[in-house]
Amino acid sequence: MVDYLINYLGFSKEQASTVTSKVSHLKSTQKPKSIIDFFKKCDLDNTQIRKIVSCSPKLLTSHVDKTLRPKFRVFKELGLSGSILEKLIIESTITSCASLVSNVNCVRELLGTDEKLIKVIERSWWALTRLNLSDNLLVLQKYGSSNDKIQMLLIQMQKTFVFPFHDCVPHLYETYTNASADNQMTQLATSMICLKLFSVTKDV
Structure with a gap:
């Protein structure tokens, strides 16, 4: 996982180690890769994704279709982007889509x-x-x-x-x-x- 975050997102070794220590139960990169690929399809760049993942590593354990996609639909319908979108993604980690x-x-x-x-x-x-x-x-x-x-x-x-x-x-x-x-x-x-x-x- 450390090597994946370094090679795929440009994390430093120290940053990648910090992130992976908070999701140590993940045994493969399959789910994190699906999350990061989804973020990229939503026009977030590596810098934005690094910030999101650093602030909320547990997002790497999310389910794209059940958790992230419905929330992004709400954000995109409002035309949100940039730093506001980053902050909402981070803060909405513990908020259900229904509540949002x-x-x-x-x-x-x-x-x-x-x-x-x-x-x-x-x-x-x-x-x-x-x-x-x-x-x-x-x-x-x-x-x-x-x-x-x-x-x-x-x-x-x-x-x-x-x-x-x-x-x-x-x-x-x-x-x-x-x-x-x-x-x-x-x-x-x-x-x-x-x-x-x-x-x-x-x-x-």
């Missing part, structure tokens, strides 16, 4: 156009690979977040989507809307977050 499609469709429906969807992907590409993204978007809509505010959140505060919203957002919303005038610290703290999330406003 669900997230793409949910964001597309929310934003209305593929142009806006691609804008969000360019700024917040990794959010599409989060298992709870579509659920989080539905929670925000339920509690009154406008589409514009959700789009802004996806672009500017995308890391918040790492966490499931179904527990924290209802509590945050209730705290914000019910805070009394004598509880200024609570109001001010929650206001800073809620103004990012909700279409409601409140004097503090």
Whole structure:
């Protein structure tokens, strides 16, 4: 495997050894070769493939038809390429195709156009690979977040989507809307977050 990665992709011996140490159960180059050949057919060059394989060696154990091809179909339909495509391939390793499609469709429906969807992907590409993204978007809509505010959140505060919203957002919303005038610290703290999330406003 080490020699294969060196000769076929131009890895250094040290890099190839590092990659193979993480997929040591592979006894032949048959599956890695099928993965790499697939990447090349998708117009990824050796430099891009080296980066993908280095960041996510376990991709070499994937199944082309069951795992990679359906995901690439989603990416290609959106016209994604270059560094964004590389990052999505790496980050989507642990994301099922069904979850990826669900997230793409949910964001597309929310934003209305593929142009806006691609804008969000360019700024917040990794959010599409989060298992709870579509659920989080539905929670925000339920509690009154406008589409514009959700789009802004996806672009500017995308890391918040790492966490499931179904527990924290209802509590945050209730705290914000019910805070009394004598509880200024609570109001001010929650206001800073809620103004990012909700279409409601409140004097503090």
